[in-house]
Amino acid sequence: MNEPKPIGIVRPESVAKKLAAIRNYECPKMKAQVEANPRIPEVLLYLQYKSMQPGGLVKFCEDLVAELPERFGTPTMRESGRRELSLQDKVTIYTEMGDNYRPEDGTGAIESVIEDIADHGINALIRGRRPSDEHLEAWSIETFRTCCFRAAMEQLPRHLAALCQDTKTHFEEVNISEEGETKWAHLTEAIWFMDDPISVVTEMMDRQAEKTSKRLASTEVTKRVFDALDYAVQERAMVRIEGDSRFGKTESVKAWCEIRPGRARLVSVPSSNSLTDLHRRVAEALGIEVSYANRAQRLKERIEFVLKHTSLFLVLDESHMLVPQNYTAATAPARLNWVRTEIVDRGLPLALVVTPQTFMPMVNRFIKKTGYAMEQFFGRNYRTVQLPNELEEPDMIAVARIHFPEFGEDYLSLIADMARMSENYLQTVEAIAKLARYIARRDRHARITVDDLEAAASEVIPRRVRESQEPPTAAPQAVTRPAAKRGTKGRINTTLTAPERAVKPALNGGTGDVNLRTCSLRGASLDRASAELVPAEA
Numbered sequence: 001m002n003e004p005k006p007i008g009i010v011r012p013e014s015v016a017k018k019l020a021a022i023r024n025y026e027c028p029k030m031k032a033q034v035e036a037n038p039r040i041p042e043v044l045l046y047l048q049y050k051s052m053q054p055g056g057l058v059k060f061c062e063d064l065v066a067e068l069p070e071r072f073g074t075p076t077m078r079e080s081g082r083r084e085l086s087l088q089d090k091v092t093i094y095t096e097m098g099d100n101y102r103p104e105d106g107t108g109a110i111e112s113v114i115e116d117i118a119d120h121g122i123n124a125l126i127r128g129r130r131p132s133d134e135h136l137e138a139w140s141i142e143t144f145r146t147c148c149f150r151a152a153m154e155q156l157p158r159h160l161a162a163l164c165q166d167t168k169t170h171f172e173e174v175n176i177s178e179e180g181e182t183k184w185a186h187l188t189e190a191i192w193f194m195d196d197p198i199s200v201v202t203e204m205m206d207r208q209a210e211k212t213s214k215r216l217a218s219t220e221v222t223k224r225v226f227d228a229l230d231y232a233v234q235e236r237a238m239v240r241i242e243g244d245s246r247f248g249k250t251e252s253v254k255a256w257c258e259i260r261p262g263r264a265r266l267v268s269v270p271s272s273n274s275l276t277d278l279h280r281r282v283a284e285a286l287g288i289e290v291s292y293a294n295r296a297q298r299l300k301e302r303i304e305f306v307l308k309h310t311s312l313f314l315v316l317d318e319s320h321m322l323v324p325q326n327y328t329a330a331t332a333p334a335r336l337n338w339v340r341t342e343i344v345d346r347g348l349p350l351a352l353v354v355t356p357q358t359f360m361p362m363v364n365r366f367i368k369k370t371g372y373a374m375e376q377f378f379g380r381n382y383r384t385v386q387l388p389n390e391l392e393e394p395d396m397i398a399v400a401r402i403h404f405p406e407f408g409e410d411y412l413s414l415i416a417d418m419a420r421m422s423e424n425y426l427q428t429v430e431a432i433a434k435l436a437r438y439i440a441r442r443d444r445h446a447r448i449t450v451d452d453l454e455a456a457a458s459e460v461i462p463r464r465v466r467e468s469q470e471p472p473t474a475a476p477q478a479v480t481r482p483a484a485k486r487g488t489k490g491r492i493n494t495t496l497t498a499p500e501r502a503v504k505p506a507l508n509g510g511t512g513d514v515n516l517r518t519c520s521l522r523g524a525s526l527d528r529a530s531a532e533l534v535p536a537e538a
Helices: 012-023 028-036 040-052 056-067 075-080 087-096 110-120 122-126 131-138 141-165 197-214 220-235 249-259 275-286 296-310 334-344 359-370 393-403 409-421 426-442 450-460
Strands: 174-178 181-185 238-242 264-268 313-317 350-354 383-386
Touching: 012 028, 012 040, 012 141, 012 296, 028 040, 040 056, 040 141, 040 197, 056 141, 056 197, 075 087, 075 141, 087 141, 141 197, 197 249, 220 238, 220 249, 220 313, 220 350, 220 383, 249 264, 249 313, 249 350, 264 275, 275 296, 275 334, 296 334, 334 350, 393 409, 393 426, 409 426, 409 450, 426 450
Parallel strands: 238 350, 238 383, 264 313, 313 350
Antiparallel strands: 174 181
């Protein structure tokens, strides 16, 4: 196998330039293709995003072949599936393949066999036994599939890059009339080793989106964040998402953008007054090359060109940083003005993700100092979504289930209780999971044990009260957990300390002493025979 030629990052400016040419009727055939398949721009921007990841498009093509092997092969191979091939099928497949990727017979006589069959039919193989005849009969569909995979790894990355950038590379096969003569832009001649590339990439895009969505717990916060972002991108409007930290707001926003990299990019607004710093952060999210040698004005123009012609949806996390941090009475909000004029006023979707404790107080202080009329900005805010300021037990259990998929409901509710007692809520569950896996690997456990989980929880949440500080009458009481369900295998007899109950006031900002007691997991059950264990590798 020849080493694939290195392919660099596909820059969004190139994609924007091609999309601009298509919309300006410079490529009428491709414009018709985009109108017939509106997801093509999303596919191009998805490929551009993948080119930015480690390994670039070469790694993406490896993943594509591994995930969708059935979409690779010549037309006859894809129609036949995995059934046994007839001699005629093998001859047809052989002729459909590119010259440099056909299987060899070791004698160089296979071409004469193909010519005999073309001239005299398949019965030409019966007239005499030649070494090449035996090779042809021995070839299986896997023989041909290996050749197709090799061709895909050597040719497909460059073809996908050309789809994103080259205005002469069509998305599908088209006929072109020149001086009364019909010619074909034969996609099948260049990409003979697979099905339509656009449809294959679209399927891969949807599969990866489904996998990403399964890694996120479905909480009330997640549902509201997803609904707000869906609204913004579909209506090409501005939305402000307000919610306290530690409840999964940022993780929900990040997951939504990871599911749709061909439509949205997440930007964490930097903490400075500089508009150029914001432009650099936006450029990095888009994939525009950034160096400190670049002129700030030129970088700004490239960003605006990309946003205009790709309509990418910017999701700005930590948006309170858009408000000037240091200012005088004459300071104008440069960042807010740029967002308003170059994104919102152009009808592009935008989401501002903020915490209410920081955003509006900073805005009010700025207005009080400068007297600046913020109505120009907030008047364009079409929707404000308030996230819940407390978490229900089902939400906490859903998060715990993502991090500990093999634990039963009894364990999950206890882990949720512990997290709700802490100050970091959802981050606590993740912290316990990471530390428990580390402890399991450190102590060479094949899986996470209950002791590993208890050790991690005790370190992440310092909640135990020393016996010397306990009142003499305050003896620990066991909390009875739900009885094991019928049919469950095994019982856990290991004691895991946890809060006696979830404390709601802590979620609402309440204060006060909490009586922390230990409870036993004796009698609690798990869903599997290896009940005390979950995988240490995640």
